[in-house]
Amino acid sequence: MIRIARPFISEAALTATLTLPAPAKLNLMLHIVGRRDDGYHRLQTLFQLLDFGDELTLTPRHDTEVRVSPSIPDVANEDNLITRAARALQDATGHTGGADIQLTKRLPMGGGIGGGSSDCATALVGLNHLWQLGLDEDALAEIGLTLGADVPVFVRGRSAWAEGIGEELTPVELPEHWFVVIHPGVHVSTPALFRHPQLTRNTPVSTIRTALTGAGHNDFEPVARTLYPNIDHAIEQLSQYGSVRLSGSGACVFVQTQSDMAAQTILRTITERNPGYSGFIGRGVNQSPLQRALADQA
Numbered sequence: 001m002i003r004i005a006r007p008f009i010s011e012a013a014l015t016a017t018l019t020l021p022a023p024a025k026l027n028l029m030l031h032i033v034g035r036r037d038d039g040y041h042r043l044q045t046l047f048q049l050l051d052f053g054d055e056l057t058l059t060p061r062h063d064t065e066v067r068v069s070p071s072i073p074d075v076a077n078e079d080n081l082i083t084r085a086a087r088a089l090q091d092a093t094g095h096t097g098g099a100d101i102q103l104t105k106r107l108p109m110g111g112g113i114g115g116g117s118s119d120c121a122t123a124l125v126g127l128n129h130l131w132q133l134g135l136d137e138d139a140l141a142e143i144g145l146t147l148g149a150d151v152p153v154f155v156r157g158r159s160a161w162a163e164g165i166g167e168e169l170t171p172v173e174l175p176e177h178w179f180v181v182i183h184p185g186v187h188v189s190t191p192a193l194f195r196h197p198q199l200t201r202n203t204p205v206s207t208i209r210t211a212l213t214g215a216g217h218n219d220f221e222p223v224a225r226t227l228y229p230n231i232d233h234a235i236e237q238l239s240q241y242g243s244v245r246l247s248g249s250g251a252c253v254f255v256q257t258q259s260d261m262a263a264q265t266i267l268r269t270i271t272e273r274n275p276g277y278s279g280f281i282g283r284g285v286n287q288s289p290l291q292r293a294l295a296d297q298a
């Protein structure tokens with residue numbers, strides 16, 4: 001655990017409020033190449049950050065309370081990854097202040113687009129700033145990894161090639177395309193998919209260079225399509241517009257477009273045709289809007 005002396009916090013910092021984005025990610029490809037002794041799967045994946053996501057407004061409190069509002073249905077305040085991030089920071093540093101955190105949730109839950117992980121990372125990065133804790137990026141990523149395999153990429157804020165369980169990150173420069181992301185109205189449990197007996201876990205190891213050519217696939221896709229007919233249907237529907245992929249363990253599927261206007265047309269067509277589906281458009285970004293927003297504060 002990282003322990004630092006409790007820093008002095010000015011009265012001005014206690015009244016400051018910070019609004020920060022929590023962007024989505026896509027897995028442009030995701031190969032499962034093995035398994036660790038603790039059961040976690042070893043992956044190779046290309047994380048593309050998007051300029052679309054949730055938003056957190058953080059206000060410090062004098063007491064130790066951490067309150068997230070509105071609460072997320074079926075997720076207790078102490079289980080919310082935002083609260084868990086705040087608690088982890090308090091534990092690591094001995095900080096005795098708390099926070100009120102307003103959450104604008106735009107990303108579908110269990111969508112494979114990292115909503116919870118990104119909220120968690122934004123809380124870590126934002127509270128480190130507001131509470132003046134002085135933890136560096138490595139320390140925040142290390143704390144983040146204890147809360148979820150996908151948290152470090154959002155803490156570091158670069159589109160990246162990832163190995164290990166997602167924490168060995170190499171920043172990459174990707175073309176900043178537009179993406180139509182469709183949520184086909186089903187909630188996928190990531191642990192359940194990782195446990196599935198039919199999941200391919202022995203894809204041969206690839207290289208970053210190969211992945212950057214656009215080669216690769218998502219090993220979750222066959223299982224997700226079998227278990228969730230809506231995912232299968234959404235992939236079929238979108239495939240007329242280009243190469244469709246599942247993101248993470250699903251349920252979101254996506255297709256790349258050359259313009260915002262093309263993306264709007266596809267999104268409108270698919271959601272009008274399928275009333276249970278929702279979706280959004282995001283532009284791929286190499287640097288996270290979180291780090292850009294924080295730099296603007298400095």
Ligand SMILES: C[C@@](CO)(OP(=O)(O)O)[C@H](O)COP(=O)(O)OP(=O)(O)OC[C@H]1O[C@@H](n2ccc(N)nc2=O)[C@H](O)[C@@H]1O
Nearest residue numbers: 039040041112113114148149150165190191194248249250
């Ligand atoms: C599959 C991916 C791909 O980006 O994304 P999502 O579909 O969740 O967005 C991630 O690896 C998900 O990361 P994350 O959602 O943070 O997972 P965690 O909370 O750390 O783990 C949830 C559970 O999934 C399993 N797990 C997770 C990651 C991994 N590399 N191997 C695993 O076996 C473990 O059983 C773990 O208890």
Ligand SMILES: Nc1ncnc2c1ncn2[C@@H]1O[C@H](COP(=O)(O)OP(=O)(O)O)[C@@H](O)[C@H]1O
Nearest residue numbers: 080081082109110111112113114115116117119
């Ligand atoms: N702030 C949060 N936002 C979303 N989900 C959260 C949050 N805190 C805890 N969770 C839990 O984490 C689970 C996975 O959420 P999410 O990150 O949206 O999925 P995925 O990683 O598949 O995109 C949710 O079903 C929910 O139970």
